[in-house]
Amino acid sequence: MQWEIINNIIKKETTVVLFGDYEQSIYSFLGADISFLKSIIENYSVHNFDINYRSPSYLLEIYKEFSKTFFKDEWSVPTTANETIVPEKDALVYRNIDDFDKKEEEYIINKILPYYLDKGTTAILVRFNNKVNDFSYMLESKGISHFKVSTSDIFKSTLLKSTLPFLSSLINPYSRTNWFYNMQHFLKFPNAKTATQFTINLFNSGFIPSDFFFNNENVLIDFKYKIQNERVIVFDTETTGLDTNNDDIIQIAGIELINGKIGQTFEVFLKTDKDLTESQKIHKITREYLDEHAVDRKIALKQFLDFVGKSSLVAHNLKYDKSIIESNLKRENIENSLNTIQFDTLDIAKRLFPRLHKYKLEYLIEYLNIEGINSHNALDDVIATANLIIALETHLEAKIIDQKHFLLVNENAIKKLKENFKETYCKHYNFLKRYVDFSKYFDFLSQELIIQLNFNKPSNYDKLLRYFELKIKEDTLENTLLEWLDILNTFKETDLIIGDENLIISTIHRSKGLQFDNVFIPNCNDGIYPFIYADEEEDARLFYVALTRAKKRLIISSHTKNHKTSFEFKDNVKVFLQYTNVECSKFILPIKSYFNSKDINTST
Numbered sequence: 001m002q003w004e005i006i007n008n009i010i011k012k013e014t015t016v017v018l019f020g021d022y023e024q025s026i027y028s029f030l031g032a033d034i035s036f037l038k039s040i041i042e043n044y045s046v047h048n049f050d051i052n053y054r055s056p057s058y059l060l061e062i063y064k065e066f067s068k069t070f071f072k073d074e075w076s077v078p079t080t081a082n083e084t085i086v087p088e089k090d091a092l093v094y095r096n097i098d099d100f101d102k103k104e105e106e107y108i109i110n111k112i113l114p115y116y117l118d119k120g121t122t123a124i125l126v127r128f129n130n131k132v133n134d135f136s137y138m139l140e141s142k143g144i145s146h147f148k149v150s151t152s153d154i155f156k157s158t159l160l161k162s163t164l165p166f167l168s169s170l171i172n173p174y175s176r177t178n179w180f181y182n183m184q185h186f187l188k189f190p191n192a193k194t195a196t197q198f199t200i201n202l203f204n205s206g207f208i209p210s211d212f213f214f215n216n217e218n219v220l221i222d223f224k225y226k227i228q229n230e231r232v233i234v235f236d237t238e239t240t241g242l243d244t245n246n247d248d249i250i251q252i253a254g255i256e257l258i259n260g261k262i263g264q265t266f267e268v269f270l271k272t273d274k275d276l277t278e279s280q281k282i283h284k285i286t287r288e289y290l291d292e293h294a295v296d297r298k299i300a301l302k303q304f305l306d307f308v309g310k311s312s313l314v315a316h317n318l319k320y321d322k323s324i325i326e327s328n329l330k331r332e333n334i335e336n337s338l339n340t341i342q343f344d345t346l347d348i349a350k351r352l353f354p355r356l357h358k359y360k361l362e363y364l365i366e367y368l369n370i371e372g373i374n375s376h377n378a379l380d381d382v383i384a385t386a387n388l389i390i391a392l393e394t395h396l397e398a399k400i401i402d403q404k405h406f407l408l409v410n411e412n413a414i415k416k417l418k419e420n421f422k423e424t425y426c427k428h429y430n431f432l433k434r435y436v437d438f439s440k441y442f443d444f445l446s447q448e449l450i451i452q453l454n455f456n457k458p459s460n461y462d463k464l465l466r467y468f469e470l471k472i473k474e475d476t477l478e479n480t481l482l483e484w485l486d487i488l489n490t491f492k493e494t495d496l497i498i499g500d501e502n503l504i505i506s507t508i509h510r511s512k513g514l515q516f517d518n519v520f521i522p523n524c525n526d527g528i529y530p531f532i533y534a535d536e537e538e539d540a541r542l543f544y545v546a547l548t549r550a551k552k553r554l555i556i557s558s559h560t561k562n563h564k565t566s567f568e569f570k571d572n573v574k575v576f577l578q579y580t581n582v583e584c585s586k587f588i589l590p591i592k593s594y595f596n597s598k599d600i601n602t603s604t
């Protein structure tokens with residue numbers, strides 16, 4: 001499926017580079033198929049990275065021994081270490097621990113781990129989720145702080161599944177997907193299907209849910225009335241950039257629509273001291289052109305206000321033009337006398353045609369077969385927008401009838417929507433322009449939703465807040481959401497790792513892509529590696545992922561009933577040499593025999 005998507009978006013002439021590592025293909029239970037990977041690369045030329053920058057040569061030796069035994073030749077990639085340093089005495093440890101697995105865990109935590117904790121980052125990587133919990137519980141009872149990559153990812157929790165769509169719906173109230181979740185959570189429909197159906201019907205009727213919070217249910221009726229019975233001004237601006245607070249308007253164009261008929265046009269160019277290099281690529285207005293045609297900013301803005309008079313305003317993507325006009329008026333100390341009744345043709349088009357993928361002016365012109373060009377010249381654009389309005393007008397009546405029907409049929413659900421959601425939505429909507437410390441804001445929102453929606457705080461909640469505290473700088477809530485929501489929507493719990501975690505407990509699966517100075521792989525017993533019910537080849541790759549997370553030190557251990565440990569920890573490197581015959585995972589046998597055949601020099 002993913003491959004089909006990729007194939008559909010890449011063009012024929014595009015050069016495609018795929019990055020991958022067969023030896024880390026460990027997600028067959030989620031549908032990943034390594035043979036598929038093999039079949040597609042037949043059409044590519046393969047390049048291998050030769051130098052490994054993560055691990056020093058003594059660790060690469062281990063990986064190579066392992067690959068030689070368990071991976072098919074054609075798939076194993078020889079790597080050269082960037083560093084050829086002598087291992088420290090505690091860098092390569094294999095420990096066989098007496099008795100059953102809980103003893104092994106106790107031994108690791110009590111005897112071995114403390115030795116490594118002040119030597120960089122450490123991870124204990126285990127095969128199963130329950131072992132993550134066991135280790136974490138024991139560490140907690142000993143007061144050793146750590147980050148447990150939890151068995152149920154916080155990004156799959158009800159908290160994130162309700163907060164993220166809720167926040168998205170504040171900045172993008174047109175996204176149906178966000179509202180599917182909101183309706184499910186806040187309206188408590190009997191099932192997801194009815195919530196989804198209600199949302200689809202609402203959008204298909206030309207509403208957006210927030211209409212019912214802001215008394216905006218009559219927008220289409222009002223728009224139709226103004227267009228058919230009054231003078232409205234369609235306007236557009238060209239500017240020196242997209243920063244509405246600082247950039248200058250350099251052109252304003254307007255056109256009258258009187259009772260639905262096109263009237264006079266208006267156009268003015270404004271002087272500016274700001275740089276035009278970047279914006280000129282869009283609007284094509286040159287410095288020379290402005291020198292010849294532009295007038296004083298104050299005079300130009302006043303001329304526009306005079307042209308508009310008391311009429312209502314319409315623009316395509318009104319939010320931008322409105323805010324840059326307001327900001328320019330303010331900066332020139334001119335009172336804003338513009339009518340507050342303003343319509344956005346982008347909004348109207350989304351309501352009339354909720355199924356389109358694009359709503360840019362040029363696309364709508366084409367879709368509705370309208371004459372006119374969208375040239376990024378303000379005057380051409382207002383003429384095109386005026387023609388768009390005339391075309392949209394013919395679709396209004398039918399949609400208004402749909403709306404009446406929807407209101408009639410869904411009276412109860414709409415009542416519930418207002419009762420259960422209006423207050424929360426409006427309150428947070430009003431925060432959008434405020435500066436927020438996002439970590440504190442998120443905590444505030446979460447506490448509210450936890451009570452309102454009645455669910456428990458997920459584990460690693462504090463870790464999430466700490467991540468926000470460190471990574472998200474103070475800004476308006478709106479800017480923060482615009483910058484972060486898409487990123488957070490793709491997050492998994494391990495993405496919260498920021499590098500200051502001293503000790504991490506995780507399954508190997510969840511450790512993919514990460515790296516640590518010290519890596520512990522406990523429970524290396526036969527039956528666990530490879531797991532009796534798993535595919536051996538894939539489990540070898542899983543073990544390889546664990547091994548290759550180490551940047552400096554690798555500590556492997558197993559347990560056996562028949563063996564008594566008597567040596568002290570200081571012998572650790574030699575342990576690889578000493579215990580060749582005890583029961584252990586077949587995955588570590590080649591590593592052990594390699595060490596048996598070699599005299600390892602270690603620094604002391």
Ligand SMILES: Nc1ncnc2c1ncn2[C@@H]1O[C@H](COP(=O)(O)OP(=O)(O)OP(=O)(O)O)[C@@H](O)[C@H]1O
Pocket residue numbers: 021024052053054512513514515548
């Ligand atoms: N050219 C380079 N010079 C110095 N360091 C590098 C270079 N390339 C990668 N590294 C470092 O090597 C380490 C491993 O790189 P990276 O995480 O990109 O590898 P990877 O292929 O994604 O590993 P894996 O898939 O096994 O997790 C990182 O610490 C990275 O910063």
